[in-house]
Amino acid sequence: MIAVIDYGVGNLFSVEKAFAALGADVRVTSDEAVIRAADKIVLPGVGAFGDCMKNLEASGLIPVLLDCVAAGKPLLGICVGLQILFDGSEESPGVRGLGLIPGLVKKIQAPGLKVPHMGWNSLAIREPRQKADLFAGLGEKPYVYFVHSYHAVPEDPAVITSVTEYGEQLTASVAKGNVQATQFHPEKSGDVGLHILKNFIEAEA
Numbered sequence: 001m002i003a004v005i006d007y008g009v010g011n012l013f014s015v016e017k018a019f020a021a022l023g024a025d026v027r028v029t030s031d032e033a034v035i036r037a038a039d040k041i042v043l044p045g046v047g048a049f050g051d052c053m054k055n056l057e058a059s060g061l062i063p064v065l066l067d068c069v070a071a072g073k074p075l076l077g078i079c080v081g082l083q084i085l086f087d088g089s090e091e092s093p094g095v096r097g098l099g100l101i102p103g104l105v106k107k108i109q110a111p112g113l114k115v116p117h118m119g120w121n122s123l124a125i126r127e128p129r130q131k132a133d134l135f136a137g138l139g140e141k142p143y144v145y146f147v148h149s150y151h152a153v154p155e156d157p158a159v160i161t162s163v164t165e166y167g168e169q170l171t172a173s174v175a176k177g178n179v180q181a182t183q184f185h186p187e188k189s190g191d192v193g194l195h196i197l198k199n200f201i202e203a204e205a
Contacts, residue, residue: 002201003038006030007059009052011187015044015078018187018194024201032064040200041068043181045080049105049150050092052080062098069100069179076134076200077181082174083152085181091150101176103154110167116149123162123172123184133203134173134180134196135162144172144182144189144196151183 002024004015012028019026019042027034035041043065045052056062069075077085084097089105097105108115122141135142151170154160161180162172173182180200186193 001025004042008055014187040074043081049089050095082181113167142192144184
């Protein structure tokens with residue numbers, strides 16, 4: 001069972017629909033017991049970093065998430081759900097993230113280009129690929145859908161699993177242990193996105 005965390009932000013219906021289309025037992029929930037019982041967890045997020053953290057704190061689910069990650073349960077962050085895994089963001093100075101991946105989220109510079117970075121762009125997938133690889137079976141430079149003005153800058157570049165180019169090199173996905181996350185929206189990325197979610201479903205915990 002896959003629990004999609006409902007903490008008042010995120011495009012929950014699209015994420016739930018994508019997993020359901022793949023035949024997954026998916027539940028959108030804010031119930032601690034359901035989250036603890038889940039095999040895997042999805043942490044979505046849209047909007048501002050500070051708002052997402054405020055809502056997550058108000059939900060009381062941060063200790064549950066941290067416990068599940070510490071226990072080795074696979075977690076997939078999506079969009080701002082990736083950003084709040086980090087220590088903090090330039091978007092919301094003074095607001096602490098979950099701190100699961102050391103580093104900061106920074107404003108996209110992209111000189112001469114419009115920010116937010118919005119629309120389809122290709123991924124450059126980094127090697128070596130990890131065991132629970134979201135990108136297994138995909139061709140070179142798959143296209144996915146982005147909507148963001150900030151991107152993660154990890155302290156350890158080795159956690160970056162893919163990048164995209166938009167006036168500068170941007171972090172597109174990260175992985176550290178049982179935590180993986182995408183800055184792009186797999187649930188809005190057509191067949192490529194469904195393939196990525198299928199890899200998450202099928203990866204051994």
